[in-house]
Amino acid sequence: xxxxxxxxxxxxxxxxxxxxxxxxxxxxxxxxxxxxxxxxxxxxxxxxxxxxxxxxxxxxxxxxxxxxxxxxxxxxxxxxxxxxxxxxxxxxxxxxxxxxxxxxxxxxxxxxxxxxxxxxxxxxxxxxxxxxxxxxxxxxxxxxxxxxxxxxxxxxxxxxxxxxxxxxxxxxxxxxxxxxxxxxxxxxxxxxxxxxxxxxxxxxxxxxxxxxxxxxxxxxxxxxxxxxxxxxxxxxxxxxxxxxxxxxxxxxxxxxxxxxxxxxxxxxxxxxxxxxxxxxxxxxxxxxxxxxxxxxxxxxxxxxxxxxxxxxxxxxxxxxxxxxxxxxxxxxxxxxxxxxxxxxxxxxxxxxxxxxxxxxxxxxxxxxxxxxxxxxxxxxxxxxxxxxxxxxxxxxxxxxxxxxxxxxxxxxxxxxxxxxxxxxxxxx
Amino acid sequence: xxxxxxxxxxxxxxxxxxxxxxxxxxxxxxxxxxxxxxxxxxxxxxxxxxxxxxxxxxxxxxxxxxxxxxxxxxxxxxxxxxxxxxxxxxxxxxxxxxxxxxxxxxxxxxxxxxxxxxxxxxxxxxxxxxxxxxxxxxxxxxxxxxxxxxxxxxxxxxxxxxxxxxxxxxxxxxxxxxxxxxxxxxxxxxxxxxxxxxxxxxxxxxxxxxxxxxxxxxxxxxxxxxxxxxxxxxxxxxxxxxxxxxxxxxxxxxxxxxx
Numbered sequence: 001x002x003x004x005x006x007x008x009x010x011x012x013x014x015x016x017x018x019x020x021x022x023x024x025x026x027x028x029x030x031x032x033x034x035x036x037x038x039x040x041x042x043x044x045x046x047x048x049x050x051x052x053x054x055x056x057x058x059x060x061x062x063x064x065x066x067x068x069x070x071x072x073x074x075x076x077x078x079x080x081x082x083x084x085x086x087x088x089x090x091x092x093x094x095x096x097x098x099x100x101x102x103x104x105x106x107x108x109x110x111x112x113x114x115x116x117x118x119x120x121x122x123x124x125x126x127x128x129x130x131x132x133x134x135x136x137x138x139x140x141x142x143x144x145x146x147x148x149x150x151x152x153x154x155x156x157x158x159x160x161x162x163x164x165x166x167x168x169x170x171x172x173x174x175x176x177x178x179x180x181x182x183x184x185x186x187x188x189x190x191x192x193x194x195x196x197x198x199x200x201x202x203x204x205x206x207x208x209x210x211x212x213x214x215x216x217x218x219x220x221x222x223x224x225x226x227x228x229x230x231x232x233x234x235x236x237x238x239x240x241x242x243x244x245x246x247x248x249x250x251x252x253x254x255x256x257x258x259x260x261x262x263x264x265x266x267x268x269x270x271x272x273x274x275x276x277x278x279x280x281x282x283x284x285x286x287x288x289x290x291x292x293x294x295x296x297x298x299x300x301x302x303x304x305x306x307x308x309x310x311x312x313x314x315x316x317x318x319x320x321x322x323x324x325x326x327x328x329x330x331x332x333x334x335x336x337x338x339x340x341x342x343x344x345x346x347x348x349x350x351x352x353x354x355x356x357x358x359x360x361x362x363x364x365x366x367x368x369x370x371x372x373x374x375x376x377x378x379x380x381x382x383x384x385x386x387x388x389x390x391x392x393x394x395x396x397x398x399x400x401x402x403x404x405x406x407x408x409x410x411x412x413x414x415x416x417x418x419x420x421x422x423x424x425x426x427x428x
Numbered sequence: 429x430x431x432x433x434x435x436x437x438x439x440x441x442x443x444x445x446x447x448x449x450x451x452x453x454x455x456x457x458x459x460x461x462x463x464x465x466x467x468x469x470x471x472x473x474x475x476x477x478x479x480x481x482x483x484x485x486x487x488x489x490x491x492x493x494x495x496x497x498x499x500x501x502x503x504x505x506x507x508x509x510x511x512x513x514x515x516x517x518x519x520x521x522x523x524x525x526x527x528x529x530x531x532x533x534x535x536x537x538x539x540x541x542x543x544x545x546x547x548x549x550x551x552x553x554x555x556x557x558x559x560x561x562x563x564x565x566x567x568x569x570x571x572x573x574x575x576x577x578x579x580x581x582x583x584x585x586x587x588x589x590x591x592x593x594x595x596x597x598x599x600x601x602x603x604x605x606x607x608x609x610x611x612x613x614x615x616x617x618x619x620x621x622x623x624x625x626x627x628x629x630x631x632x633x634x635x636x637x638x639x640x641x642x643x644x645x646x647x648x649x650x651x652x653x654x655x656x657x658x659x660x661x662x663x664x665x666x667x668x669x670x671x672x673x674x675x676x677x678x679x680x681x682x683x684x685x686x687x
Contacts, residue, residue: 021513021514021516021517021551022520022548022549023550024547024548024550025547025550025552027552027553028547028552028553031553032533032535032536034535035535035536036534036535038535039534039535063539164589165470192682193659243586267485321534323531324531324532324533324534326531327527327531327532327533328533329516330490330492330525330546331519331520331525331544331545331548331592332516332517332519332520332548332549333516334513334516334547337548387473420492421492422487422493424493
């Protein structure tokens with residue numbers, strides 16, 4: 001108690017009645033900030049311009065980076081959905097084929113929805129005098145669906161019910177057909193080289209490697225496969241003709257995408273090699289994350305220059321307004337009012353610059369996209385959208401703008417708030 | 429009862445003010461114990477040569493410069509017993525201030541600058557401008573409302589500064605050589621305006637001046653030399669002083685009669 005009394009005696013200010021401190025309204029603080037920016041037009045425009053160029057360049061580069069990444073992934077996963085695992089027996093140390101036993105084992109793995117098989121049969125196609133070596137893939141009906149094959153001349157459903165073959169345009173050309181469509185409905189000869197591994201071991205009649213007549217019922221019309229030389233038929237047909245019941249490769253449809261790694265591990269334990277488009281997507285993503293890091297470094301350098309420009313402007317503004325700050329304080333403004341005035345002016349500058357930069361950068365990127373699409377349309381290349389600004393980037397940029405405003409405004413604002421009122425009242 | 433009445437009549441009480449400045453590690457005394465009281469409605473001129481401590485005393489009364497010793501009571505409140513923010517609020521609420529150079533917020537118009545004390549008090553510009561419109565009319569500067577303050581002449585700027593100081597209906601005005609940068613005519617006009625406002629609204633004014641020509645406008649003259657008050661007299665030429673004298677003599681006559 002004595003200590004308190006002693007303290008009260010020497011420091012009466014601390015024990016006075018509760019003080020109500022009035023502060024300037026936010027609207028007034030913002031208006032003064034805005035007016036100050038408006039009155040120093042050239043200086044403000046240059047500073048806002050610096051920030052908007054910085055943010056604009058970053059937005060432009062990042063939107064292209066994200067856009068191209070999304071475009072590549074879109075293209076890669078178009079015919080290869082992420083819920084499909086490709087399996088093959090390319091592991092030579094442990095030669096396994098996808099026969100009924102292996103398929104049964106795979107189907108029992110939790111998370112697997114279905115297993116579709118493809119048997120690769122090497123051989124020779126002959127059409128009159130024209131002949132060529134090519135692989136004939138014998139596939140199950142589900143394989144056709146999972147491969148998302150584009151076939152011209154026959155529907156996927158009719159193909160799976162037929163005993164005919166579908167060929168690539170290149171194969172049709174090599175077999176002497178002027179146009180791929182000329183091959184439709186025509187019969188060609190095929191001589192297969194059948195390995196024992198995929199033939200039914202219990203078959204009564206052993207496989208005969210004789211030539212068979214096959215009818216071309218469709219053309220594979222996939223842009224990316226125009227130069228490939230191969231053909232598809234149904235596995236059932238190969239079974240009838242060559243007793244082939246097993247395949248060297250297949251596709252596994254996953255019911256639960258989260259279990260994909262587990263399924264892959266178990267399939268690999270069976271001696272098979274697995275591949276998934278997820279691997280490619282991961283590679284693409286890791287490549288683009290390196291690109292993004294480079295862009296971020298580049299962007300940081302640009303923004304540092306803009307930030308220095310902003311700090312310079314605010315410091316000059318403070319020097320010019322020392323007397324304004326002084327008179328405001330003399331008339332009753334508090335330190336926090338002055339601090340807010342300067343910090344909000346900085347935020348106003350960075351926000352205007354940021355908004356212009358964000359919209360400008362995105363606009364320029366979109367414009368470039370439109371021009372590229374216009375040019376590519378003339379050359380018959382399909383249009384692509386390669387500009388993307390993800391929401392997370394917008395949030396990051398807005399956060400960055402606020403942080404930029406606060407960090408560049410902090411130092412001048414603190415200095416301004418510490419100016420003593422008497423400094424303004426000293427006569428010159 | 430008499431003491432209470434006397435207390436109520438006092439606007440400012442300066443009590444034992446001493447002020448030292450430290451220059452190069454040495455304490456230099458500027459004010460050597462200043463004591464005086466200013467009654468409500470008085471127009472006090474604080475006069476003296478340059479460097480005698482007038483402005484320092486004014487800054488202590490206005491709450492900007494802390495005294496080394498002593499304190500200032502304004503409207504009964506011990507000004508130096510509170511925090512900086514309290515004094516800022518108090519200045520804003522109760523004291524109108526006219527500095528020698530009326531600094532402005534460059535980006536705001538004349539009327540917006542007059543409204544600044546209201547804005548500092550937490551009002552909107554719109555609310556402040558409403559009051560400012562009446563005051564700019566009072567000082568005869570309505571036509572300059574939307575100009576920039578620095579576009580105006582020194583005399584015009586001081587009129588605007590007067591309007592700004594009156595915005596929140598202060599109990600008294602402090603003016604630090606407001607005519608210091610004006611020519612004689614503009615100075616006289618401003619002094620007439622100040623005198624007029626003091627008489628019309630019964631506002632207490634404490635003003636620092638050098639100019640002996642302006643002594644006629646005050647009701648009381650406090651003269652300072654070297655940090656001390658050397659004289660404190662009622663101005664015999666002023667209307668208020670004559671009125672006060674009359675009241676005093678009437679009171680003393682009544683007192684004699686009652687005896």
